[in-house]
Amino acid sequence: MAIDFRQLRYFVTLADTLHFGRAAALLHISQPPLSRQIAALEEELGVTLFKRSSRQVELTVAGRHFHQQAVRIIEALDGAVRSTQATERGERGVLRIGFTMSAAWSVLPPLIKAYGDGAPEVDVQLNEVLPRELNDVLISGKVDVGIAFPWQRPAGLEYLPIHAEPLCAVLPAAHPLARQTEVAVADLAGEPFITLPAATAPALHELVIGCCRESGFEPRIRLETHLQQTIVNLVAEGLGVSLVPWSMSKMQLPGAVFRAISVTRMVEQGVIWAAGNDNPCLPHFLACARVFGR
Amino acid sequence: MAIDFRQLRYFVTLADTLHFGRAAALLHISQPPLSRQIAALEEELGVTLFKRSSRQVELTVAGRHFHQQAVRIIEALDGAVRSTQATERGERGVLRIGFTMSAAWSVLPPLIKAYGDGAPEVDVQLNEVLPRELNDVLISGKVDVGIAFPWQRPAGLEYLPIHAEPLCAVLPAAHPLARQTEVAVADLAGEPFITLPAATAPALHELVIGCCRESGFEPRIRLETHLQQTIVNLVAEGLGVSLVPWSMSKMQLPGAVFRAISVTRMVEQGVIWAAGNDNPCLPHFLACARVFGR
DNA sequence: GCCATTGATACGGATTCCGTATTGATCAAG
């Protein structure tokens, strides 16, 4: 099949004008090549597309049908070119984001909104991952970019911090310490702690434990749960205390109060991506993150 | 835009094999032209489609997208070629048939079925027309072929008879003549007649009137109606008698009986078409009609 | 460090394709 896009364009123009001379002028060629290309097209198709007399040209029934098809195909090519160029510019495509729950409570929503406003044609796929899984899914390419509190960044992964917030204490409302506006971490010694498991959220776990140790005590861990929301819920039920990122205070529960603590411990959120990731959507997303970080 | 179908096919093959040498072999060309065409395609698109090292080739994200599009476009061209060829062979398309009520009661159903079985892809559009309108809609091209009892065939219209049936009498069941198996037309003299208007069905009207006149009487026309079914209905109600094509006896009404008449008057049904009609579906339909006529 | 593999480049020959000029057919006007 040696049919050429040029022949399709010639054919469509001729079918629209039904005049070899005028069609050739529209195509910026002379009339003989148009005659020849149309003849070649008919030859290759094995179908007579035009009924010609030396006085007038008209489409056959098959020609009318081929006209519709040719227009469709030319438009499909045009659309394919445009969308492919848009894909390379990162204006369309798929961007898979892996995020942790702590990110979901802080930077994720505004960052996604800022990016989505600037790249409305991109299909943003959000996948929650456990903090310890993030590096793996980035390296294996299951997601393009992660938003999390980073932990043990292996070679090949890039990192850009965009947000930091202090750790704060979350206490049952009825707890005596809840009357203070700021809590000394040392005063939490002996309190039952509710924490995230080290295996799932190593960075946050270590930050909390380290914070306690530097205040001179080893926290007594009463409960472990995978979700920070659950920590706050359990605190509200009076089952213990915890140290959580300040953004968790967005949870408004009658039984739980959030208090600043005596030492500043920052929980950092940033974007993490594989250096070799060639998703064209990524640069724009990183640019958004960079802007967002200031 | 000088993109060529050849470039699309080269691209798809390369995207499938990810190896210039093997792709070139599959395409029955040598490797250099493949490299050049791919480079030209990337140049025209302004998009890098492959990430090449001298050891391995892989698609970029934009290249994967263009691959899908290219496959779609190539398939669309292939489908367009096939369907255009089928259109010229008359295997698909639209065939508009204008038929009269008398045809609908006799030849239309089996003829449409025979044609439709042999050309299942053709969209057969059935339009009822009044007998006097048929020639006009054929000449103006509103329908491709007519099925009717022909009347005053003008130049440019072709005709092929396919069916003939005798005229018969339709009488109220209680009528004295209904006791006979055959009715002498002359015996109907004086009976109130129900006929089709001459203006709408000139051929049938003239056949009925002529039949009476040759039997020596001028029929007394009591009622005129556009539909033969209505004639039979009115006869069943005892409002009069009529002469109708034998196929009308398919109407089983308790109050009406059909009887052979003493003279043979044939009602002919045939197909009529404009000599210049170039609908490729027409020849096959006419062939069906010819077979059907025997 | 050598060699095999693989994609890109150089160059010559063949093909394709375009444009100018011309032909042939048809229709309208005198």
Add this chain to the structure above:
DNA sequence: CTTGATCAATACGGAATCCGTATCAATGGC
């Protein structure tokens, strides 16, 4: 009936394109 105008098809020469052979350059395995 003849002549001229119009329009698509054909003839032909020159230019551009494209392919294939040969070669180069880069990479990775042994």
